[in-house]
Amino acid sequence: MGAGDPLGMSATHANAAGMGGMRAAGDLVARLQMTRGMRLPEAKRYVADKLGVGPSDLSDAPTMHEVRGELGLGRICYGGAALYPDQPSAMEAKFRIAEVLGIPVNCVERFRTHARI
Amino acid sequence: MTTEERIPTRLGDGSLLTLTRSQMQADIEAGVEAAVKRAHVPPLTAAEADHLLDICASRARFSSVDLGTEVVLSIDGTGGQLVAGRQGDLLTFEQYLGADIVELYHMDYSFKAVKTVLPFERQSLKNAQQALTVPVQYGAMPDLGRYSRPDGPIANWSELLPLGRIAEARAAQEEAAEMAAHDITFVAEGVWEAGADGIDLDTSGAAGDADLLAALTATREIRGRCPDMGIEMGMASEMVLGMHGELEWQGARLAGLWPHQQVKLAAAAGATVFGPAVNVNSTKSLPWNLARTLTLCKPCCEESQIPVHMNVGMGVGGVPMAVRAPVDAVSRAARACVDILKVDGL
Numbered sequence: 001m002g003a004g005d006p007l008g009m010s011a012t013h014a015n016a017a018g019m020g021g022m023r024a025a026g027d028l029v030a031r032l033q034m035t036r037g038m039r040l041p042e043a044k045r046y047v048a049d050k051l052g053v054g055p056s057d058l059s060d061a062p063t064m065h066e067v068r069g070e071l072g073l074g075r076i077c078y079g080g081a082a083l084y085p086d087q088p089s090a091m092e093a094k095f096r097i098a099e100v101l102g103i104p105v106n107c108v109e110r111f112r113t114h115a116r117i
Numbered sequence: 118m119t120t121e122e123r124i125p126t127r128l129g130d131g132s133l134l135t136l137t138r139s140q141m142q143a144d145i146e147a148g149v150e151a152a153v154k155r156a157h158v159p160p161l162t163a164a165e166a167d168h169l170l171d172i173c174a175s176r177a178r179f180s181s182v183d184l185g186t187e188v189v190l191s192i193d194g195t196g197g198q199l200v201a202g203r204q205g206d207l208l209t210f211e212q213y214l215g216a217d218i219v220e221l222y223h224m225d226y227s228f229k230a231v232k233t234v235l236p237f238e239r240q241s242l243k244n245a246q247q248a249l250t251v252p253v254q255y256g257a258m259p260d261l262g263r264y265s266r267p268d269g270p271i272a273n274w275s276e277l278l279p280l281g282r283i284a285e286a287r288a289a290q291e292e293a294a295e296m297a298a299h300d301i302t303f304v305a306e307g308v309w310e311a312g313a314d315g316i317d318l319d320t321s322g323a324a325g326d327a328d329l330l331a332a333l334t335a336t337r338e339i340r341g342r343c344p345d346m347g348i349e350m351g352m353a354s355e356m357v358l359g360m361h362g363e364l365e366w367q368g369a370r371l372a373g374l375w376p377h378q379q380v381k382l383a384a385a386a387g388a389t390v391f392g393p394a395v396n397v398n399s400t401k402s403l404p405w406n407l408a409r410t411l412t413l414c415k416p417c418c419e420e421s422q423i424p425v426h427m428n429v430g431m432g433v434g435g436v437p438m439a440v441r442a443p444v445d446a447v448s449r450a451a452r453a454c455v456d457i458l459k460v461d462g463l
Contacts, residue, residue, distance in 0.1 A: 004431040008442030014215035016181040016448040018190040026217035027251035033424040034347025037389035040461035056185030074250040107246040107312030
């Protein structure tokens, strides 16, 4: 994206055009772009098929909040009722992401090796 | 004197100005023409120019893409490293700012500098991966100038060129490119072994064609050593400067390349994401700068085989060159790139 003050730049781009990261499924689509070089329509279709949703659902935060919870893909935690200590998060969630998307996740592979699992 | 309503917009330096819709249309036509004339690319279609005019001529404080057409955000240089610390910055962007990809970086954003502190960077990367869910890449600049005296060991080509010592200046750049490619590869392999999802070669070509040669050489080497690593090649400007002038990559002369030509070389070298950059003219209006940006990058987005993440940070991609980015202009730039260029990300 490029440099700039977080509210004027990053938050603005996120609200104007972003998929929402973990609020929705932007991080999952990003993984297909990074590791497979897939262009956006193909990457969205791939992830949508794996999650059993439509491509336009991938940037819909309420829908993806439920899907991420059901599949254990990690959720945003911000306090109050949105705390999920009994669900996968961070590295645990990335194990699930690798499995559900069917792609290798580098740090997950290294975790397996280091933990000898 | 016209009675046409005046609409607020921005200059390329971020300051407010008002233009009529007709004046905006004239600026868009001039911006398109500037791009066509320089890069020999097709103009925007009438429908695309009209849509850009609608985006620019709105009085709304904010503009956005249609539901369902959102794109991936790779946030190079994530966070300012002053408030929350580096890992805290990454978490903040993941948890609160909707980042799809975050990027760990050293404040001295240069692979040459990072090489000297790589063990610390590797540990920081590993720690971050234990705490985050979204992809974490590592980023820095090829920064070829750092290899010339007085900062580096090689003769300074910027001093040699004005003296007419062309052959020596070229040899110096070739030597620097070899060193830079080695350092970039060394850092990339190091962070990959620590668990990074990807590497970002940011502002490639900033020091000209030799700088881009270093980035392409490193990309090919990284792809060979780390087949599943994400490699983002972000550019520094719309056209590659010919500081050397004779360098080639797989038969293509690097000097003078435009985005649609740059992306093909990046993909062939092994990059998985390409970031074109178009610098803003701070004395021209937002409609002019956006029209020029879109026209220059449209062939790139149409012809690319890999995802295109347009650079839309401070002073590039139509976003004004202003420390405090004006939200109205930034959101219009984002929407225009998605609606008209069909970018894969920003």
